[in-house]
Amino acid sequence: MNKHLAVVTIASLLALSTVGCSGDSGSSENTTAPAANANADSGSNANSSTSSNADANASSNSNANAEATDDSSGNNAGSDNAAATGPTADKYPKLDNPNLTLVYYMSPEQYAQTKKENPDYFDNTMETIPEFEKKYGGKVQVIATDWGGMLEKTTAMQNAGTAPDLFLVSDQTFHNTVTKNIVQPVDDVTTDEDYAFWKVGKSVFAWKGKTYAIPIKPYFKYILYNKTMFEDNGLKTPKEYYQEGDWNFDSFAEVGKELTQDTTGSGKIDQWGFSTYQDFIPAIMVENGGSFLKVTDQSVTSGLSDPATQEAMKYLSDWTKQPGGFINFSLNVYDAFNSGKLAMAVGPEYPQPSLSFDVDMVPFPVGPSNKDQSEFVYPQGWSVPTGSKNPQGAAAFVYMLNQLTKDKGEKLELKRFGQENYDMINDPDMKITYSIDKGLSNIWFLIGSVANLMHDQVPPATIAEKINPQINAAIEKVYGKQQ
Numbered sequence: 001m002n003k004h005l006a007v008v009t010i011a012s013l014l015a016l017s018t019v020g021c022s023g024d025s026g027s028s029e030n031t032t033a034p035a036a037n038a039n040a041d042s043g044s045n046a047n048s049s050t051s052s053n054a055d056a057n058a059s060s061n062s063n064a065n066a067e068a069t070d071d072s073s074g075n076n077a078g079s080d081n082a083a084a085t086g087p088t089a090d091k092y093p094k095l096d097n098p099n100l101t102l103v104y105y106m107s108p109e110q111y112a113q114t115k116k117e118n119p120d121y122f123d124n125t126m127e128t129i130p131e132f133e134k135k136y137g138g139k140v141q142v143i144a145t146d147w148g149g150m151l152e153k154t155t156a157m158q159n160a161g162t163a164p165d166l167f168l169v170s171d172q173t174f175h176n177t178v179t180k181n182i183v184q185p186v187d188d189v190t191t192d193e194d195y196a197f198w199k200v201g202k203s204v205f206a207w208k209g210k211t212y213a214i215p216i217k218p219y220f221k222y223i224l225y226n227k228t229m230f231e232d233n234g235l236k237t238p239k240e241y242y243q244e245g246d247w248n249f250d251s252f253a254e255v256g257k258e259l260t261q262d263t264t265g266s267g268k269i270d271q272w273g274f275s276t277y278q279d280f281i282p283a284i285m286v287e288n289g290g291s292f293l294k295v296t297d298q299s300v301t302s303g304l305s306d307p308a309t310q311e312a313m314k315y316l317s318d319w320t321k322q323p324g325g326f327i328n329f330s331l332n333v334y335d336a337f338n339s340g341k342l343a344m345a346v347g348p349e350y351p352q353p354s355l356s357f358d359v360d361m362v363p364f365p366v367g368p369s370n371k372d373q374s375e376f377v378y379p380q381g382w383s384v385p386t387g388s389k390n391p392q393g394a395a396a397f398v399y400m401l402n403q404l405t406k407d408k409g410e411k412l413e414l415k416r417f418g419q420e421n422y423d424m425i426n427d428p429d430m431k432i433t434y435s436i437d438k439g440l441s442n443i444w445f446l447i448g449s450v451a452n453l454m455h456d457q458v459p460p461a462t463i464a465e466k467i468n469p470q471i472n473a474a475i476e477k478v479y480g481k482q483q
Helices: 010-018 107-117 126-135 147-159 174-179 227-234 240-243 249-258 278-287 307-320 333-338 392-415 420-427 443-455 460-479
Strands: 063-068 100-104 140-144 165-172 222-226 272-275 293-295 298-302 342-347 359-363 374-380 382-386 431-439
Touching: 010 307, 100 126, 100 147, 100 392, 107 126, 107 374, 140 333, 140 342, 147 431, 165 174, 165 342, 165 392, 174 443, 240 249, 240 298, 240 359, 249 272, 249 307, 272 333, 278 307, 278 431, 278 443, 298 460, 307 443, 307 460, 333 342, 374 392, 382 392, 392 420, 420 431, 431 460, 443 460
Parallel strands: 100 140, 100 165, 272 342, 374 431
Antiparallel strands: 063 431, 165 382, 222 342, 222 359, 293 298
């Protein structure tokens, strides 16, 4: 293993942190996706968001993971876990304007072809379009681009005076679009019912007291593990630990170290306990109740000095040190997993019927400062661009999309994951945690710098002292000086 962890390129991290962003209910064509479905679109793979803006440097490649939980308080913005009243079957019986234009990374023609090749493929946006047109009598025009081109296409249309009515935002893009006035508040065209579908509610996409996107079902990000390897080594599986309420940092490390082995007797480790990409670092901070960035809907500050964050960094340092650690960030993750040389990884797609061994899935482990078992999800939502001529129709479209996901997409998700995993993912009592972008252009450099310092066994307090000024400077460039 290299002395220093390689700082993963922005492009590769963005691609890996957003793949599958529309939800996968069947096997994805891109099997490197670490983000699991939740909108049940089988195989819809988003890649990276391209920096663009009508009049600024709204970099969607600046993917700063600010963290939150659904029951958080203080500096972490959390989900309001839906509204008191659930969604009604027909909230929008009619529309004054039934015509919409939306920017998306897939065309109806592409979807039809993919659906022909794979009948289980399901994209909730594409499935909603004909239903919307049938109900309201209008036309939905899709401006197709790739995942990384959605923001650029939207701003180009705004500059031309033909703003679309909807485009998809994620942790890659959200706060950039708000601070650069690319999107408009949706509070005037929505009610609590619009946010009552999922545990991730309206506060996820709130800033300065206004809501700028309507959430769709978030992605459950999970650890896929080689079940056969665990059994062959006589080890309890992560699922068994989870079912016992004991899937935590310590049990994760215990099995990871047991399965980090020199299987050939060469004197070199050729089988590793765990590997993934460096977006796992802020996620583990969240899973211990800390955060890389502390976020409310009013401010953004560094979270590195938080005791829970520093505790998570201590664990990460132990997990990555050599000798003695079990995480190797330098691996080609999915090649290693598919060849049976890696016990656990974030993603890839579940199930994996083509592999020669059995696999299973489990949520991320939780740390000692986060007592409740939780699941880490990836939020995304639809925003209404500034200049849209039909915000109300846009809200009605997303409402129908969420209904369709509940009614149809969930059945496909159940088929894909099986009853046990489906129940685990959708446990109504499960706390959720998540990360969302706060617009720092150099976020992956900062995370990579923390990773290298942890690998070199630099104490967490020293890491915070060294990196905090850089984080604060990056925040100030986007949000101004924070109090």
